Amino acid sequence: MDMDAFVAASKPTWDRLEDLVRRHRRLTGAEVDELVELYQRATTHLSVVRSGSTDALLAGRLSSLVARARSAVTGAHTPAWREVVRFFTVSFPVTAYRARRWWLGAAAASLVVAYVVGVWVARNPDVQAAVGTPEDIRQLVEHDFADYYSEHPAASFAGEVWINNAWVSMQVIVSAVLLGIPIPWILWQNAANVGLLGGLMHAHDRAGVFWGLILPHGLLELTAVFLAAGVGMRLGWTVIDPGPRRRGEALAEQGRAVMSVALGLVAVLFVSGLIEAGVTPSGLPTWARVSIGVLAEALFLTYVIVFGRRALRDGETGDIEQAPDLAPTA
Structure with a gap:
């Protein structure tokens, strides 16, 4: 797989997910649905990057985005x-x-x-x-x-x-x-x-x-x-x-x-x-x-x-x- 082409094609999805995560407390119903969909897509992308790329920086950045998206989707837990x-x-x-x-x-x-x-x-x-x-x-x-x-x-x-x-x-x-x-x-x-x-x-x-x-x-x-x-x-x-x-x-x-x-x-x-x-x-x-x-x-x-x-x-x-x-x- 051409990882550079994959990253270029996926970057709009990641940018959009980043924006939704940043505004997750003020999203409309349609945007919440979109957030869930993009989170699932980004999770798949993370698996692809980890298996097909040696770029630790890219994997770390995408892993952080997926983790923050997961928190936005599932809701943050009350501190103990x-x-x-x-x-x-x-x-x-x-x-x-x-x-x-x-x-x-x-x-x-x-x-x-x-x-x-x-x-x-x-x-x-x-x-x-x-x-x-x-x-x-x-x-x-x-x-x-x-x-x-x-x-x-x-x-x-x-x-x-x-x-x-x-x-x-x-x-x-x-x-x-x-x-x-x-x-x-x-x-x-x-x-x-x-x-x-x-x-x-x-x-x-x-x-x-x-x-x-x-x-x-x-x-x-x-x-x-x-x-x-x-x-x-x-x-x-x-x-x-x-x-x-x-x-x-x-x-x-x-x-x-x-x-x-x-x-x-x-x-x-x-x-x-x-x-x-x-x-x-x-x-x-x-x-x-x-x-x-x-x-x-x-x-x-x-x-x-x-x-x-x-x-x-x-x-x-x-x-x-x-x-x-x-x-x-x-």
């Missing part, structure tokens, strides 16, 4: 950092805010259960005797409970705590696949265990130790669990009451919301794990450690309320921007 920013400023907080009644209800119910169980255990020696021998309980309240937070190096303990907290929350998230039916039982077990431990600590005059060690990280950690439970139970309720949408559409949207919360809780539980490993067992005064936990909880709730309410006011739902399963409904 923008997706991350959108997730943490819109998707996650608005999803949490929309499900607030569910996870606040889960929190209230769990606190009631923990309080009732704690009072029952603290005021009934027979119940305490059924839990364990006096020696076992004494070992727990005087040594094991406090030693749990300081027996490992902070860095490794933070990783263990994060994995454990993530596992508990993931159990709740996975339960959403079963329409949230197991979630009340998981919350009951968690609340009963906290109440049992708190009751034993109170009964043996170790209330200060209990609250001083549980509050710094527990506020944020339990909020994460309650949030996961809330969106999971909301998914189950969607089956019963999908609203004005088709049931499949409502379930798809709520399922994506569950996954959004699961991703967001990775960061929340990471912070909780850092507090549990670095603040809870530290030598700071109890008031300082508790204050750090309260501050972390207040910051998270403020974040959800401020960003979630603003996104909801702007019409955001937390769903992906171009949901694939939407259909007009009357």
